[in-house]
Amino acid sequence: MNLSTATAAIDAAVDKAEEIEVPMCVAVVDDGGNLVAFRRMDDALLASVDIAQDKAYSALSLQMPTADLAEVARPGESLFGIHTTNDGRIVVFGGGVPLRSDGELVGAIGVSGGSVEEDVTVAEAGVDAFDS
Amino acid sequence: MNLSTATAAIDAAVDKAEEIEVPMCVAVVDDGGNLVAFRRMDDALLASVDIAQDKAYSALSLQMPTADLAEVARPGESLFGIHTTNDGRIVVFGGGVPLRSDGELVGAIGVSGGSVEEDVTVAEAGVDAFDS
């Protein structure tokens, strides 16, 4: 992960967010979970500043899309309570996706601002740009 | 609890984690809930760095395996919400186990990195080594 590839992923995510007309925050972290780049579109939800970064951190640190956490984090399921670990930085709904290069985890992208489905759509646009 | 016994418990836990081929983080705390030793196996989830330590803290500070918290911490049950106390350090799923010597609480071990069942299995290997 470097600034150039992170920027390409964010560019693509922001393009998609503009296309669906939902203002978003988009963050990319490296393989240590540290922020590489962040962008908040005009009028995006202020809460999304943190949520986008935390989704990226969650996807990186748990090596899975945050969407996959939704079910296992519910009351009665095996990982209920995981959303309060790591200083509350674990987000258990969609919008955070790991970024891999040649199969190796190199970072993650986090998107917040719309519905969970919209966030996932925008994050995947970022992943596609990163993969190509 | 001293460094020698903590190390023996972590050695056994890591051996078990290698045997089941799941990279783990393993932490041991003393009777004050303070970290004695910690080891992160290569490729372990980064989120597990905190979770392993917090599981050990939870098991020590509540004097019970964290697996026993899963049910009582659910909505509608008596301790719902406990996972957000203590600055969010209480983990309410398995992998943290108290360490006792002659029946007296002397510390705890916390394991994170696999499924809850795998974490419990590895933590118990650590407890067995500590007991013997």
Place this chain on the structure above:
Amino acid sequence: MNLSTATAAIDAAVDKAEEIEVPMCVAVVDDGGNLVAFRRMDDALLASVDIAQDKAYSALSLQMPTADLAEVARPGESLFGIHTTNDGRIVVFGGGVPLRSDGELVGAIGVSGGSVEEDVTVAEAGVDAFDS
């Protein structure tokens, strides 16, 4: 402050940082002190991820360049101790500068990664781009 003007300021700052060959982190916050955009150049100090953001926050929230805080924050001076307020987010050395539009405070830029003088130089390049 919007994403477009924040991006222009960061572009200019990063250009200057490349020119002086020091990898930097650059952050821009809006008039609420909330992050608008952030960029970490390759090989920048990891500590600068936080420091750049906190310099921007400091300059915005105190309505002055952080360089101006260096003297007054010293022991024996009037604001000694201010660097530990606001959850430790106040930085008392140069690199954070308010951004004004028609004389009104609209945000701030924060730069970290080099010596204090280098940080200030790069931040001012960002301010110049914002002003023009």
Place this chain on the structure above:
Amino acid sequence: MNLSTATAAIDAAVDKAEEIEVPMCVAVVDDGGNLVAFRRMDDALLASVDIAQDKAYSALSLQMPTADLAEVARPGESLFGIHTTNDGRIVVFGGGVPLRSDGELVGAIGVSGGSVEEDVTVAEAGVDAFDS
């Protein structure tokens, strides 16, 4: 940085601490500033649990020995106040040293428990083992 090399560095540091008969805490972080391994010798200062980890984080995130920060962080010097940035994790006295492999930063070691000179001596024993 992997667990094996981190362990070798900690082994050497603990050996040196035993030789000079000062109980220490020793931590190693990877290139993302995340904990790889930690050991607290019996009777080490409890405060050192945090300080050792924070020294390692400081050396990694600022890419220099923490001993080098002592002078520049003093009141009146250029980086006064840096010790309260990064959530207070920056330690500005000796005992944290970067670990490099073929000239590239790959992690850091942090030692706490004795005088600053003792901490530095023990940290350097760890670095020597890492380098060899």
